[in-house]
Amino acid sequence: LFYLSNIKPKKSPPKALQMSAQFSLFLFWVLFCFVFRRHLEKKYDKACEFCKKHKTRIHMYTLVSVTAYLAVVIAACSLNFQRALPLFIITVLAIFFICWDFLIAKYEDRIAAFFCPGERCLEKQWFWLKWVLYAALIIAIICWLIFDTAKQGSRQLISFGGLVLYVLLMFIFSKYPNRVAWRPVFSGIGMQFILGLLILRTEVGFAVFNWLGVQIQTFLEYSDTGAKFVFGEKYMNHFFAFKVLPIVVFFSTVMSMLYHIGFMQWLIGKVGWIMEIFMGTTPVESLVAAGNIFVGQTESPLLVRPYLPYVTRSELHAVMTAGFSTIAGSVLGAYISFGVSASHLLTASVMSAPASLATSKLFWPETEKPRLTLRGGLQMAKGESKNLLEAASQGASTSILLVANIVVNLISFLALLAFLDSALSWVGNLFDYPQLNFENICAYVFMPFSFMMGVDWEDSFIVGGLLGYKTFFNEFVAYERLSKLIHNRKKGGSMYIDGVKQYMTVSNIFYSTD
Template identity: 50%
Template sequence: CKEQSQTIKYIVYGILSCGYVAYFIAACVLNFQRAIALVVLNCLAVFFIIYDLVKRYKGDSLKRCFRPVERCFRGNVRWLKWKCAHRVFLVVVLALLVTWLAVDTSKRPEQLISFGGICLFLLLIYIFSVHREAVSWRAVFWGLGLQFVIGLFVIRTEPGLTAFKWLGDQVQIFLNYTIAGSSFVFGNDLVTQAFAFQALPIIVFFSSVMSVLYYLGIMQWIIIKIAWIMQITMGTSPTETLSVAGNIFVGQTEAPLLIRPYLQEMTKSEIHAVMTGGFATIAGSVMGAYISFGIDAASLISASVMAAPCALGLAKLSYPETCKTKFKTKDQIKVDSSGEQNILEAASNGASASIALVANIAANLIAFLAILDFINAALKWLGGMVGYPEITFEMICSYVFMPVTFMMGIPYEESFVAAELIGTKLFLNEFLAYERLSKLKNNRLNGLPPVSDSERQWISVRSETICTYALCGFANFTSLGIMIGGLSSICPSRRGDISKTVMRALFTGTCASLVNACIAGIKVETHTLNVDFLSPVLCCSAINNGTAVHFTGSWSNVMNATLYFTSCCDLYNNTMCF
């Protein structure tokens, strides 16, 4: 009976496989451009299947084949130690970096300011380091190196730009399916008009999807592979590396659950690294909400990925390891699988688990916006006593954090607005900061003038991108309680160590986000519009002369299309079009 059922199962699998292959070929033949996404997904699936099969059946044989080479390398090249070869390697890399910066910034000197910002933030962390003599420079430079390489690929190469733009577009399309559920529950009017019914349901949907991916084992596999790359390059312990890698996808209290059984025996430096990773990144669920604001999805995804190695490297600079870790190899660490019985239970549990997060976000927004309004009213009242009623919390932040945003590479005239965003993120939360950034972006897209009544209404695309990277993290004072409470509930015996190091982790996580923004500032280019034909000039002339302009084709359905072309005219008249 077992043999027959096994035979039937193989037959069913064979029929389904043949049917899918036929479908795949037909899709590619009919319209290959339309089937690119399907081709990419299939290539990834085939690669992972082949990798797992080779590892399962030929992994030991391949290890035995390469063992003589490994012994020969270790026996004859003993001089290749960190203290000599790695220092030579470091000098070569730094020389190449300086050369590249000199060539690249010759046309864009503002990028040098961002490089100076990186040096400044690293110097600050080093000055306040616990054990400066014990700093593992391998972890620091490899962390920054991985961050730099990822940023270079994403921002400055055509394949990277295309890949992450495509990925961001797919994520945005995927998240738009939330409208089907939220419209049915709340109605179309509420979904399109009210923030709570537009952005917060995305968190429920994304949490449910993440739970399904955990049930299927996909998320654990991705996290383990990312952690493996970081561990072999940076030389960090598998526990802290796994938690920081998990922070790319899950929140500051969910990622430590991956290493829950090992928290009790982890060193203070490792616990500090775990908290720093939580502060320096954002969860995938809230990322969906930020994308719904209109924040660039590709920048958010790349910022979260880049922040992980940077956070781990800076954590080892701020709180170096002085104790011997008990976890040296990844074989000592086991990631628990999901406890659900089937995929439907996983989806349901994921949606239910998001209720607390959604309620927490809504409650915090209500409280913090009310507190902010009260603080501004109090400051205006106090300022009015001395003839300065314009003072607000945002204005104070703009002056306090202006040097920080300027060192990130934002132009002086826009650095005050960016400083308001940094202050809002640090003292309140990143949700409010991204919401404010989305308003600035919408003002730019709607063609509003840059300055109105001495108040800046929007910032440049380059500054928007830098701010997107700088705000990508949970590092704010309101997250301190969440971090202490979350980790202490997982491991009550380490509450004292968690409380002692959490402020340092907050500082380090903030610096990691700022360094991330500086990397973006070095690589982001300010593009100009190249115009070599007459039609935009004629269109501008028609608009300026008050002639009614009618749009056809895809532009006929675009709201405020005239404003877009008016902005183009402004660019043309300001000699930014060549």
């Protein structure tokens, strides 16, 4: 008894007594587990019997609950539709996808059989039909360029020429240029074009993404409550440490909770399925590319972790390319807090997912036979947390490493950048050019690339410098520089002299519009 109660006796009990106590405790634990397991089995059987017995009543309660919810939605919309518009949209989307999943799960074979004759006919006529489609596509592109140039100006031709130039460069430096499959390349560029057209050129698309951006900004501001409690009322005095980094922690927590309940897997599966159908990419690379829209480069491959040992080199290259091309959800909030438009960041991340697959398949074409081609047999990995609170705690704990990486990288890279700028300025001073620094060098190197991307000529020098920071240093450094430019332009301060717009780098080198 002394041994089991952890009370230190005056005299140590004999070794045999200790062993017998340990053995008795082990037997008690085995008996407890056996009884508890039997108890759970009985409870589970009773629950199953209860559900079977009251199946009709449960269905009736579910129907009543759904009807009550719909009544609440209708009442809210009738009182003030503008105020209840988000609830209405969420409800409509939920009903649509529930019906979609139900039909696919129950009638997938019938749907496939219904479209099977059309698929066979398309395969038979594909030899001549593809040339008709190619000709129609070329005519459509020419007509678009003519009408859009007449309306928007010659800048659109520069962007189109830049797109052709980038595709040509990637084709020249491709691993296997004679093995390129052009369907995913053209499909990825086409999906990017359609997304950009819907989001940036239509009022509805622009309003939707602008509304999403505002909602994300509002949602991220809730992290201020925790930051204020931990760091005090004057936490804004240390903007980056106490304002930006808590957003990373908060967003990581929320994403972990959504991943636990299965919402992220469901959403990523839908987006990945769309890309797989339209682009002809494999399930693994499609899911990872879709996942990178919402999660980071480290987390998205974990969605298909059991299948990673079986991917081909081309699929692995696509996984890595997709990770580098999009913005991780955990740091998206940090970039928004810098002052960068949330709708622009969200648009860029969504459009980059299909473009990353197109780039990857052009740079490293598929030369092997993928083992995983059946979409129905691919299951995404689930979270390891046992409940929602544990998922939230794990998400917050996981962000510690991310926050630490951000902090140490910024300290080291900014210090290294200051030293490099000082050394370059000293070298430039020898030739009466003390303005020489790393940003100027990158600006001159990347200025043609930024101009071919569609940036105005007067802004291409600035964007070239930012591209250099992002390429050679750290994207956080580039966004920190970009935030300064955004704030200066909003204030209308040193960016304007006598009402004339000025163009400058962060190092205060001015370039007048004259």
